[in-house]
Amino acid sequence: MTFCPDDLQPKHFLWDFADGVATITLNRPERKNPLTFESYDELRATFWNLDNCRQVKAIVITGAGGNFCSGGDVHEIIGPLTKMDEAGLLRFTRMTGDLVRAMRACPQPIIAAVEGVCAGAGAIIAMSSDLRLASPEAKAAFLFTRVGLSGADMGACAILPRLIGHGRAAELLFTGRSMTADEGFAWGFWNRLTPNVLADAQALARDLAKGPNIAHAVTKKQLDAEWHVSIETAIEMEARAQAHCMQTKDFKRAYEAFAAKQKPEFKGD
Structure with missing residues (x-):
């Protein structure tokens, strides 16, 4: 749907x-x-x-x-x-x-x-x-x-x-x-x-x-998911989640904006 x-x-x-x-x-x-x-x-x-x-x-x-x-x-x-x-x-x-x-x-x-x-x-x-x-x-x-x-x-x-x-x-x-x-x-x-x-x-x-929407969704998901696991498991879950976020275009945009001393414009992709 x-x-x-x-x-x-x-x-x-x-x-x-x-x-x-x-x-x-x-x-x-x-x-x-x-x-x-x-x-x-x-x-x-x-x-x-x-x-x-x-x-x-x-x-x-x-x-x-x-x-x-x-x-x-x-x-x-x-x-x-x-x-x-x-x-x-x-x-x-x-x-x-x-x-x-x-x-x-x-x-x-x-x-x-x-x-x-x-x-x-x-x-x-x-x-x-x-x-x-x-x-x-x-x-x-x-x-x-x-x-x-x-x-x-x-x-x-x-x-x-x-x-x-x-x-x-x-x-x-x-x-x-x-x-x-x-x-x-x-x-x-x-x-x-x-x-x-x-x-x-x-x-x-x-x-x-206006923020990085994919990253916000990951944060929300992990805040719930990590209630149920050990610290060790949570650290591994966050490593995988953050590696996923590092593949987004928003992450690249943020770096390029920082390098140019500008404010990043996130697009949720």
């Missing part, structure tokens, strides 16, 4: 593409942008398909109306889940996990631009992004325990401790309490706090889009 930015006409979120940057906006502001079965599925498909769209070089995901995402819609998801059998529930939990897999597998860097409420599946989407910018008023909560569920949801028990440490992750996942913006920044969950969160996220995305 060939996928291009102009092909996408989503039903469950807004889509904008400019300067190599795709912006996904969750757009149910009257309810703080909750997810539904359909929006989960559409987001999952979009991130999988981005693997085939090299015009998109970086992605920003945000929410409309001053909030990021309040998680799964209480009436459209949680209510129906209470009536499903085990097979139906497993299809749902695998689908939600697939959204995280798709985000991690797509080669483009993903930046979450977070304001206001960032809860449940919304916190997972932020967690699963490569970089996270937040407003000073943002609050993130992995509140699954508040609805009688475990914190083991969509990879949270694997990914969150790697971002903020085991003890801090355990506290958030056991209690479901909100993590303040200052806490999240101090703990390394947020890369940056800014009152101009969307504008700054898009500016950062444009900077990344």
Whole structure:
């Protein structure tokens, strides 16, 4: 399947593409942008398909109306889940996990631009992004325990401790309490706090889009792959990955620009 930015006409979120940057906006502001079965599925498909769209070089995901995402819609998801059998529930939990897999597998860097409420599946989407910018008023909560569920949801028990440490992750996942913006920044969950969160996220995305895109994709892949291997194996994996990058035209362009005392213009090849 060939996928291009102009092909996408989503039903469950807004889509904008400019300067190599795709912006996904969750757009149910009257309810703080909750997810539904359909929006989960559409987001999952979009991130999988981005693997085939090299015009998109970086992605920003945000929410409309001053909030990021309040998680799964209480009436459209949680209510129906209470009536499903085990097979139906497993299809749902695998689908939600697939959204995280798709985000991690797509080669483009993903930046979450977070304001206001960032809860449940919304916190997972932020967690699963490569970089996270937040407003000073943002609050993130992995509140699954508040609805009688475990914190083991969509990879949270694997990914969150790697971002903020085991003890801090355990506290958030056991209690479901909100993590303040200052806490999240101090703990390394947020890369940056800014009152101009969307504008700054898009500016950062444009900077990344101008960079060596093949190399960025390799960095993203290795950041995930090296969780599971020894240091010795990781060093060998990085040797092979870097040797691959050294064969790109972008690497040659960078050298020639440096030699000419100019700024390199990367083209992603």
